[in-house]
Amino acid sequence: MASHRIGELGLSESGPSSHHHIPYGVLHGINTSASSLINQGSAFDFGELEEAIVLHGVKGGNDESKASLFTGRPAATLEMFPSWPMRFQQTPRGGSKSGGESTDSALSSKTEPPFEAESPISKKASCSDHQAFFDLQQLRQEMASDAPRTASTQNQSAAKSPQEKRKGAGSTSEKPLDAKTLRRLAQNREAARKSRLRKKAYVQQLESSRLKLTQLEQELQRARSQGLFVDCGGVGSNVSSAGAAMFDMEYARWLEEEQRLMGELRNGLQAPLSDSDMRVMVDGYLSHYDDIFRLKAVTAKSDVFHLINGMWTSQAERCFLWIGGFRPSDLITMLIQQLEPLAEQQIMGMYGLRHSSQQAEEALSQGLEQLQQSLVDTIAGGPVVDGVQQMVVAMGKLANLEGFVRQADNLRQQTLHQLCRLLTVRQAARCFIVIGEYYARLRALSSLWASRPRETLISDDNSCQTTTEMQIVQHSQNHFSSF
């Protein structure tokens, strides 16, 4: 069969044919189809080269590598030059003698470590060596066959006549391969491999960055919708449950609606609308507040900690947080001042309301304190053996938190309703405007605070920072309107 092959390929039988036996014997073990290409009478040109390549290739356990060659490595790294065809996708050389294929492989052989190089440098059975090996076959085929080649324009060697290639191949083989050439070829191989690895790493890095970017954008979006400035420490460390995320979204919507209602109330007061019309608007405002309390009650079931830690509010509001919301007595104190002038009866009513609220707040605070103490005792005490039971008891106690948040919200809701009963309709409208304005200012303060220039910044930029600060303050002026 070998001789038949020789005839086919038309290679000369010159040269020390004895050399070829070694590689062929080895080759036979590896890949019959490949070996079939190796003809005993192959030109002297490739003999020594082939031997060296094959021997080195054999060392590292070729079979797996060869198998991987055939199955094809992940395309990503090899598609460095996508316009050049991927060798691995082609069928084993075993049958193909088409001019196109051989041309392709010859071309790709130019990009991959050149076929001429032996691989004394790369000891391991790298695929590139095997590529080189196959290139070798292809080139021999190509050289031998007289079939016209469909040259690709990508490689100038293809543009060259086949004779040149033959000549080139021939010239290399006619004299012993010099060290410089070998080294250069090996270096090319190494460079190509490193390049592939770099590209792979880069692509992976890009993809992970892309994911992180999407995540950050989502957080930013959420924070912006609440009118918060994103402070760098918060983004990314914010782990919110589904219930919390939904609440944040709904709360943002609620705030927008509140601003709108506030505007209507203002217009109504200015217009001025009749008392009955104002009453309708005030009732609408009250039911708007009822909505948020309802929403909070639902959220308390799924994520009470989110409500308690106040991440849904702005920083300044969080300062004054009491069991997941505002403290009614503080609000009333503020209102008593802002709503002047009030009738004697109304003032008395307001003070009475504040007093009752304070008592209720105190009771709830003490109840919560007892819950905390009980929780501490449960977690801290008890034998270690009883760990699971301990946790179960602790969980049961934590469940009471929801009750406290609900009672606190109930207190807030009752207070607002009572306010409306105490005041005239116009006073009630003003009351709501004051409340809305107050919290809008707290939110604006939080934004300002978050964006204030820090001392750690370089002094060079001081002037710029001041300007920025001024700009921020000016921008926020429209937040503040008199009422």
Add this chain to the structure above:
Amino acid sequence: MHFEAAASWGGYVAGPPRGTVVGDPVERIERLASENAVVIFSVSTCCMCHAIKRLFCGMGVNPTVHELDEDPRGKDLERALMRLLGSASVVPVVFIGGKLVGTMDRVMACHINGTLVPLLKEAGALWL
């Protein structure tokens, strides 16, 4: 003797001695509720019950507290209260002047809207 033997629970005024009580739990509740101006049914470990006790004490009221977990027939009472209130969360529940006021929700709402204090005064639990 029987009365002396009857334990007073946690320093609160005890109900009638166990042995002499007959009748269903609902009746017992009603009877207990009408014995004092302010009666609270509670569970000793419940924090919300603690809160409501603090509320009344803060107002200067001295409520009568029945801890269901310390009553041998507490379970029955609990069930009866559940039927009365129509909800699973039974404690704390407050009776003023023998009449049912409700749980923490209702009590706080009454306090805020100003109806609790008159009720207490009426029942004689508060003096001006």
